[in-house]
Amino acid sequence: MKLRQFQILFSLMLVFAMLLTACAQATPAPTEEPAPATTEEPAPAATEEPAPAATEEPAPAATEEPAAPAETVEITFWHAMSGSREEIVNGIAERFNATHPGIVVKPEYTGSYAETVTKGLAAYRTGTAPTIVQSYEVGTRTMYDSGAIVPVYTLNTGDVDWEEVVTPIRKYYTLEGNLPCMPFNSSTAMIYYNKDMFEAAGLDPNVPPTTWDDIESMSKAIMDAGLATGGLSMGWPAWIFEQMFAYHDQLLANNDNGRSAIASEVYLNSEFGVKMMTRWQELADDDILVYGGREYAANDPFLAGQFPFLVQSTSSLGGILKSATFKVGTAFLPRLGDEYPQGNSVIGGACLWVFDSATPEQQAAAWEFFKFTFSTEEAITWHKGTGYFPTSVSAYEQLKTEGWFEEEPNHATAFNQILGGADTPASNGVILGDFVTIRDIVGAAIEEVVVNGMDPKEALDKATADTNQVLADYISLLP
């Protein structure tokens, strides 16, 4: 009897659980995005936002008459900034809303970069897209080719001089001569090193490595002194491989790295690529380069004081300075010797896109918001709060006169690196279609070489063939 009751109870629970999952699957769209329906009719929007705009307005008529708020334009902004970054984004929106009567920006955190782009495009298909969506750098081509966006340069009413955008950032996102999106958060890669270890090994902590040879000899000195079990690990290895091409002014794809026209062929297995990969394999064979995964796991051995060097995104700087128990130094990316010209390091991060489903008023409002994020003051707040580059030149100048870079020399490293580099298609970095899959292919090739000891040429030949196939597939789908 007891068992019987139990069985009944259990099956009821199962049914209930199934219903729950069914409901959860059935209604993702309305729970995530209840707002867009209201954006076309400004009246209900005003009830949700109890008029932060109206308080600024000297004419009090608006607060009483429901007809007046017809002027209020509401725009949603989907982004992937989590944690403390989300608070900073919300802060920007609040300050914007307070100073721009008639416009309400609603930032919404929509998950990781990949999830944000996927959700944005899915919402576009169902007619519930936000006005602004943030896309990471590898999503650039996907967004550009989607046919769902309004290029940002067409929204510029002449009040922003594009020359004001820090050159390497502007050049990275420029396709066919124009900026299709508004650069928002940008970072690059650099070397982090453990100054305490340098001192203990008798090296000068103020003379960082400049070449891969330096990394090798310095690592050896530190490892021989018994201070470390390895030399360096790298975060985002496939991205670092891209960085190396640009940093040595080597084209990674045809059509000017995919900028004058879409790239259809990559040069991963060029003489330079093979040489770089071979160098990494040599370092791995000597236990100097230790594979540290595809994202941020590489930071751990560096922070634990096991390795003296780390090659990682500058966006890790804040976290590393906070958690390191030793003095941290930063330096430019290592070079492969002098036979290759000086290029530049590549921008990573994300850009803001406007969907063409937004009304003209919303598009104009989005442009107002972009101008606001681009203003000197906001760009400085953004940089200090997140560690990302300030996008505008005047913000950079202002920070310099404030003496910020003297206080925070590690923040200056990345900046000096990108500002000191060359400005050629090769050093601006590559833009590819279906870049996510391609990064995966290159990441796998690096693993084969560094971890499994595969011949670098063989691994890169395969990666090149696979990548060219991915590009051909991508191009076949273009209109």
Add this chain to the structure above:
Amino acid sequence: MSQTRFPNRILPYLLLAPMVVIVIIFFLYPSAQSLYLSVFRVSPLGDRKIFVGLENFTRLLSSKDYLNSLLVSVRFAGIVVLFGLSASLVSAVIANQRLRGFAVYRALMIWPYALSPAIAGLVWGLMMNPNFGLGAVLLKRFTGIEFNYLTNGTSALLFLALAAMWKMFGYNIVFFLAGLQGLPTELLEAASLDGAGAWTKFWRVTFPLLSPTTFFLFVMNTLYAFFEVFGLVHITTGGGPGQATNLLVFNLYKDGFIAMNVGYASAQSILLLIMVATLTILQFRYAGEKVHYQ
């Protein structure tokens, strides 16, 4: 047993209707859609399609990464089913004895099933974090074993299997306990009278009588290991390091929702469906024959 007859001819259909509707909406329609998309190459926005025939399938089956993913899944399912079921059976037999406070033990054992995969993943991820996780640190201090699921592929797969087994533990125990309590006591008493020890009684009487439950759980755990561990992977290893924990479901997610290759991902879901269907049919054919129903 004679067939029950409904006086009303429409009522049975009405009673069945909700389930039929659910199956159509959440199973048949999406499956048909996947089957359709699997022969196309689809643009990220989904507005442009090119018919490619079976190209997605031939590419998958000749892709080293996909075959590796298949191997990883089979290994993972093997560990989860074999060790997970053994551990649950042993625990259920112990919990079935009239020990003091057994109700508390039972409740505690069933607990993990109530957690969402995301929470299970977080708990295990924190516990086994190589830098500050209590589990990993203690393991290293007492056995010298370096358990780094973030950079070591073998550790990562074991870690994931451990968390998956733990999560399924409660579900298995509930069924094993119910099965154990439903066993006819006469048979066990008879065996005792014949002088059988606890070991013999278990293997000769309990285990064969329990076979319907074991078989059911075998099927359920296999499905679980192939289909339902996505949340766990997503929150802990993300398929890494390298491809070490890139299970079939996770690979599908990456291709479909990160890289937005919908056609390619649909082909994978069709393959996955075929695999699991075949597996289940085989299990019913061969393992099912050995099951003793009372």
